Amino acid sequence: MSVEIFYDDDADLSVIQGRKVAVIGYGSQGHAHALSLRDSGVDVRIGLPEGSKSRPKAEEQGLRVVTPAEAAAEADVIMILAPDTAQRSIYTESIEPHLTDGKALFFGHGLNIRFGLITPPSNVDVAMVAPKGPGHLVRRQYVDGKGVPCLIAVEQDASGGAQALALSYAKGIGGTRAGVIKTTFKEETETDLFGEQAVLCGGASALVQTGFEVLTEAGYAPEVAYFECLHELKLIVDLMYEGGIARMRYSVSDTAEYGDYTRGPRVINDQVKAEMKRILGEIQSGEFARELVAEDDNGRPNFQKFREQGAQHPIEETGRKLRGMMSWVDRPLTDTA
Ligand SMILES: NC(=O)C1=CN([C@@H]2O[C@H](COP(=O)(O)OP(=O)(O)OC[C@H]3O[C@@H](n4cnc5c(N)ncnc54)[C@H](OP(=O)(O)O)[C@@H]3O)[C@@H](O)[C@H]2O)C=CC1
Ligand SMILES: CC[C@](O)(C(C)=O)C(=O)O
Numbered sequence: 001m002s003v004e005i006f007y008d009d010d011a012d013l014s015v016i017q018g019r020k021v022a023v024i025g026y027g028s029q030g031h032a033h034a035l036s037l038r039d040s041g042v043d044v045r046i047g048l049p050e051g052s053k054s055r056p057k058a059e060e061q062g063l064r065v066v067t068p069a070e071a072a073a074e075a076d077v078i079m080i081l082a083p084d085t086a087q088r089s090i091y092t093e094s095i096e097p098h099l100t101d102g103k104a105l106f107f108g109h110g111l112n113i114r115f116g117l118i119t120p121p122s123n124v125d126v127a128m129v130a131p132k133g134p135g136h137l138v139r140r141q142y143v144d145g146k147g148v149p150c151l152i153a154v155e156q157d158a159s160g161g162a163q164a165l166a167l168s169y170a171k172g173i174g175g176t177r178a179g180v181i182k183t184t185f186k187e188e189t190e191t192d193l194f195g196e197q198a199v200l201c202g203g204a205s206a207l208v209q210t211g212f213e214v215l216t217e218a219g220y221a222p223e224v225a226y227f228e229c230l231h232e233l234k235l236i237v238d239l240m241y242e243g244g245i246a247r248m249r250y251s252v253s254d255t256a257e258y259g260d261y262t263r264g265p266r267v268i269n270d271q272v273k274a275e276m277k278r279i280l281g282e283i284q285s286g287e288f289a290r291e292l293v294a295e296d297d298n299g300r301p302n303f304q305k306f307r308e309q310g311a312q313h314p315i316e317e318t319g320r321k322l323r324g325m326m327s328w329v330d331r332p333l334t335d336t337a
């Protein structure tokens, strides 16, 4: 099945430049979208509750901050970039009352629409611009004249111009420099959740931690295990990113390549694939979304525990020490990450 991919020449920046945009939330994605849209000549305001920790940061970076309700009332494109679990109540309390004819409601991820947690009225456009990368890199790439690829989707096209508006927004954050693929809220939501759970975040973290544990439990130095299982992973993934798995295999030794073919499938085996399929099933059925919402409604007791356990894993202490010796690696997050 072929997909539609859009680049700079397919998107008209003046469409979003002609609208007033509210970015609700100023975290990973929020700061990246807001700053890059502003730098692309778009009229942006930030919606944050009084007392929000993010307010001083947004103001220091030259943005006007109002409450989410004020931002939604002023703007005609409202992009919700608060945590997915907070979006329902923000929508009901601060956005829904201001969804008058001709406005557009935008998302950076489709979870709340896909699982029916938010049901917008029929008089507004509902669309998504979802960067396929962390917000801090979305901003860094924009500043460097590059871009993170994005997905766009239109759930509701009340104006007849929702796709052109989404493409224009994507251009404003640098997405069309790299390529913007048209998809649906369903496809974006399910693939994004699967990717982050099974491969990018869950799968990769568990692989790295388990490799580190196997080496250190066998008596090898934690520093050596850290370089082998975490630090070097980036260098290997960089080669895959630049030229695919084949490029990585071309660059590593024949010994590594032979070990890759013969041992890799023993680690990521049929049992792992079956588990990945179960994970995808839980996403598609809505089981994961229900679990996430219940966890949040209960005050996130398990989430908090997992965070603490993760932070206490011995690989973190080893990494802190080693990264401290590599100034180019160990740098604080900045405006452009
Ligand atoms: N993180 C990423 O790189 C990616 C995220 N996405 C999607 O983008 C969206 C935003 O995610 P992400 O950037 O990670 O979010 P963050 O967790 O970084 O967002 C935190 C921001 O939201 C603010 N916030 C919290 N509650 C509210 C509220 N009630 N009203 C207004 N603002 C609030 C926080 O304010 P305070 O400082 O006061 O807590 C903070 O500014 C999600 O839909 C996510 O799935 C998509 C692609 C990648
Ligand atoms: C991989 C995690 C992600 O989906 C992302 C950065 O794209 C997220 O939700 O943060």
Ligand SMILES: [Mg+2]
Binding pocket: 131, 132, 133, 192, 196
């Ligand atoms: Mg993602």
Ligand SMILES: [Mg+2]
Binding pocket: 109, 192, 193, 196
């Ligand atoms: Mg995600």
